[in-house]
Amino acid sequence: MRSHLLLLLLAVLSLVAGCDTSPVTGATCGDDLLTCDDGICVDPRRNPVHCGGCNIVCGAFELCTDGFCQSIMDTSPDTAMDAPDTTPPEDTGVDAAEDTGPADTGPAVTVCSLGEIACGAVCTNPFSDRDNCGSCGRRCGSAQICASGVCALGCDAPLMVCDEACVDTSSNLNHCGGCDSPCAGLCIDGTCETGPGELVLIGHDFRESRVGMDRIVGNAAGLAGDDVRGLVFEGDARPSSLRGVDAAITDVAASSGFTYRDRSVPAQLVTGSLVGRNLLIVSAQADADDAELARLGTLFSAAITEFLERGGVVVVLDAGGSNLGTYNVVQALDVSARSDITLETVRVVDAGDPVAVGVPSTYRAETSSSSFTIGSGNVVVALEDDPVVVHWTVE
Numbered sequence: 147m148r149s150h151l152l153l154l155l156l157a158v159l160s161l162v163a164g165c166d167t168s169p170v171t172g173a174t175c176g177d178d179l180l181t182c183d184d185g186i187c188v189d190p191r192r193n194p195v196h197c198g199g200c201n202i203v204c205g206a207f208e209l210c211t212d213g214f215c216q217s218i219m220d221t222s223p224d225t226a227m228d229a230p231d232t233t234p235p236e237d238t239g240v241d242a243a244e245d246t247g248p249a250d251t252g253p254a255v256t257v258c259s260l261g262e263i264a265c266g267a268v269c270t271n272p273f274s275d276r277d278n279c280g281s282c283g284r285r286c287g288s289a290q291i292c293a294s295g296v297c298a299l300g301c302d303a304p305l306m307v308c309d310e311a312c313v314d315t316s317s318n319l320n321h322c323g324g325c326d327s328p329c330a331g332l333c334i335d336g337t338c339e340t341g342p343g344e345l346v347l348i349g350h351d352f353r354e355s356r357v358g359m360d361r362i363v364g365n366a367a368g369l370a371g372d373d374v375r376g377l378v379f380e381g382d383a384r385p386s387s388l389r390g391v392d393a394a395i396t397d398v399a400a401s402s403g404f405t406y407r408d409r410s411v412p413a414q415l416v417t418g419s420l421v422g423r424n425l426l427i428v429s430a431q432a433d434a435d436d437a438e439l440a441r442l443g444t445l446f447s448a449a450i451t452e453f454l455e456r457g458g459v460v461v462v463l464d465a466g467g468s469n470l471g472t473y474n475v476v477q478a479l480d481v482s483a484r485s486d487i488t489l490e491t492v493r494v495v496d497a498g499d500p501v502a503v504g505v506p507s508t509y510r511a512e513t514s515s516s517s518f519t520i521g522s523g524n525v526v527v528a529l530e531d532d533p534v535v536v537h538w539t540v541e
Contacts, residue, residue, distance in 0.1 A: 175385060176385075180200060180385050183196075183201075188200075199410030199411065199412070202410065255444040258418075259417070259449060259452060260417065260448075260449045260453055260456075261449075262418055263417055265283070273318075273418070273421070274294075276291065276297075279295060280292075280296060281415060293305055294312060294313060298312075304316070306324075308320075308326065316333070316336045318421070319333055319421065323337065330456070331456050331457045332423075332456050332457055333422065334373065343459065343460070345460050345462075345476070345479065345540055346369070346459070346461045346537050347464060348461065348464070348534075349511070349518060349534040350362070350363075350463065350514070351384070351387040351390070351464075351465040352391045352394055353387045353466070353512075356509060356510070358505050358509040360397060361398060361503065361504045363398075364398020365398065365505075366459070366537075367425055367427070367461060370424040370458075370459040371424060372405065373404070373405050374406045374407070374425050375408075375423045375425065376409070376423065377411065377419055377420055377423040377425065378392075378409065378410040379428050380410050381412075381434060381442070382433040382438070383429035383430055383431060383463075384430075391429065391463060392408070395408075408427070417446065417449035420449055420453050420458070425460075427461050427463070428461070430465050431467065431472045431475065432465075432467035432469075434467070435469060436474070439472065439474040442474075450476055450477075450478060451478060462479065465514040466514035478538075480520055480522045481518050481520050481521075483518065484516040484519070485517050486514070486515070487516060487532070488511060489512070489513070490510070490511050491511070492508065492511050492527050492534050493507060493529075494508070496524060496526050499537055502527070505527070511529070511534065517529050517532035517533060520533050520536055523537065524537045524538070
């Protein structure tokens, strides 16, 4: 057993070493790669330092498998490298023979509130749970505590012990700025920020863009304030789209005077990682199927609703792919359909909306672009009467 684990650890170390010596730098990465750390191209499906996204580091006893950190410390040596069990519960309450609804979307989805993640059928706080510290199944040692999502020997500054838990008072919603100081809004750097939520749907995926289009997503991100803390859900987005969105927001932030910092996480960590953030970007899920979009919509529903009610900003990019639309990932959107409008000329219909600042009155919708059928919302950009960019304010 000990030699078995040693071989596995050597495999992890070799993967990390391989990442540091990537031969591809300063060039455009292929569609299956991401640009991380000063232009190094990495494969987020296998890279343990950028697993599922840039700077998502797997633990010492984990491997990066298909973009997820998987533990190699199974108690049974015969199954230590097996993929996680995805077997549905024995009784889902649905008789498949009599099901006349939509296609099967797999096991039931556990819906968790803001600041929690689903580990199996249970919602838990990854910032304090010693058995799921930072992510599901990451267990702290017997002498350790879970200190704001990290296994540690003690609660060291700047963390504080509040209600017998080691918390980060710069982001904790119940201890914002100090113990027993609940925040009704979002806790950013220890300050409770309150205000209406903002929800923006953009019918471009930014694989190709121009300055006018870049202003739209940059302005939408800037709705979060002067210090934007972004959480990016990448999922089944195309790397070229992710690069385009990041470049657009970075450029607009520099010209508009707000700071922009972001972090990307896999789906199962989104609901917990929204704590301490004021912006959520849902990337265009061009390569997802409709069952996955429906699953994500259910998984994120409660947390996104609370995030918006607390004053958060949610930006959804939706274009490309053969699915019904990324808008299905965010149930708060009052949208029922989308249509492809690639290379059509669109126009700004509400120049007074903050999302439209600096956007030309007309511009060409690059690859890939969409219009939508909506039930409500302020239309910012449209193709004739069909909305392309829509803005909702959530009180």
